[in-house]
Amino acid sequence: MIIQLKHEISRDLIDQINSRLGVFGFKSTEVQTQSARYLVAIGNVEIDIRQIGCMSGVKDVHHVSDVYKLVSRKWKAAPTSIQIADDVSIKEGAFNIIAGPCAFESAEQIQSIVTFLSARGVKLLRGGAFKPRTSPYAFRGLGIEGLKLAHSIAHKHQMLVVSEVMEISQIGEMHDYIDVYQVGARNTQNFSLLHELGKVDKPILLKRGMSGTIEELLQSAEYIFASGNEKIILCERGIRTFEDAYRNTLDLNAVPLLKEKSHLPVVVDPSHGIGIRRYVSDLALAAIMAGADGVIFETHATPEKALSDGAQTLNFLEADRLITQLQETFAFRKCLKAVL
Numbered sequence: 001m002i003i004q005l006k007h008e009i010s011r012d013l014i015d016q017i018n019s020r021l022g023v024f025g026f027k028s029t030e031v032q033t034q035s036a037r038y039l040v041a042i043g044n045v046e047i048d049i050r051q052i053g054c055m056s057g058v059k060d061v062h063h064v065s066d067v068y069k070l071v072s073r074k075w076k077a078a079p080t081s082i083q084i085a086d087d088v089s090i091k092e093g094a095f096n097i098i099a100g101p102c103a104f105e106s107a108e109q110i111q112s113i114v115t116f117l118s119a120r121g122v123k124l125l126r127g128g129a130f131k132p133r134t135s136p137y138a139f140r141g142l143g144i145e146g147l148k149l150a151h152s153i154a155h156k157h158q159m160l161v162v163s164e165v166m167e168i169s170q171i172g173e174m175h176d177y178i179d180v181y182q183v184g185a186r187n188t189q190n191f192s193l194l195h196e197l198g199k200v201d202k203p204i205l206l207k208r209g210m211s212g213t214i215e216e217l218l219q220s221a222e223y224i225f226a227s228g229n230e231k232i233i234l235c236e237r238g239i240r241t242f243e244d245a246y247r248n249t250l251d252l253n254a255v256p257l258l259k260e261k262s263h264l265p266v267v268v269d270p271s272h273g274i275g276i277r278r279y280v281s282d283l284a285l286a287a288i289m290a291g292a293d294g295v296i297f298e299t300h301a302t303p304e305k306a307l308s309d310g311a312q313t314l315n316f317l318e319a320d321r322l323i324t325q326l327q328e329t330f331a332f333r334k335c336l337k338a339v340l
């Protein structure tokens with residue numbers, strides 16, 4: 001059960017609600033986010049929720065049967081819009097493109113990508129400064145200096161930066177140089193990291209773990225929300241299955257399901273989803289038709305020379321074509337929805 005509290009509620013009233021919940025057999029947790037205050041009550045008991053709803057200080061009360069609560073659509077039917085800047089929001093009914101290199105490599109590399117993307121109206125630059133690499137001998141990113149470079153070049157072109165945070169100690173040092181923290185597939189269940197990201201004032205792009213179920217992804221999102229940050233963007237990026245013909249199996253089934261189960265926006269990463277450049281564009285377009293609110297893909301002036309993930313990275317010609325096709329396909333989806 002989710003009990004949304006009134007803004008001005010006193011400590012005394014919260015204690016009264018908590019003790020009433022205790023009498024009914026619920027264990028309640030207080031959640032204070034940047035925009036609201038809740039009690040999340042867990043218990044194997046059936047009650048008439050009006051018994052809580054009528055208490056003073058209670059704004060709203062909802063029964064939520066899902067294991068995740070605050071990210072569930074069962075209490076918040078309206079889709080959540082994640083505002084990143086005055087003119088940039090990730091939300092249902094819009095379509096955002098997040099593009100950039102796998103990793104920031106040099107000022108020249110960042111400049112070429114930002115010049116290319118900003119000229120095409122792309123507002124969100126992706127790129128890693130702290131890279132989770134399977135081999136310790138592979139390029140692991142430029143670190144915070146790379147992020148500072150990316151931030152200053154991107155902001156000069158009115159672009160915003162999305163970059164992966166791998167550990168708690170990086171949250172503070174990255175804060176002033178990013179607009180969205182990305183949680184990578186290898187950290188989707190790093191619960192202490194998620195908990196700390198609940199305390200930041202910036203949106204989180206939360207990737208699905210490579211062997212994570214949809215319910216696990218939503219539970220991870222719940223960690224961030226319950227720790228205080230409501231600004232979460234879910235990202236399907238492919239899961240590991242028995243199929244080894246490609247890097248991962250992009251699970252587009254997840255898109256309509258996540259959108260039905262949660263009020264949070266959903267984006268799709270076809271680059272990591274398949275790992276093979278020539279298929280990335282078709283999957284990005286398929287993601288739109290599956291109902292995604294945006295895509296995140298990798299691009300580089302010379303993918304064959306990229307220091308990471310070159311095999312799945314689009315060159316500018318391919319990225320240019322894809323950006324146009326994404327805009328056309330999104331317009332087509334809108335028309336289709338209008339007539340169906």
Ligand code: PEP
Binds near residue numbers: 128132186272
């Ligand atoms: C990335 O976005 O470059 C990345 C490492 O993604 P993932 O965590 O999905 O593997």
Ligand code: MN
Binds near residue numbers: 102
């Ligand atoms: Mn990558």
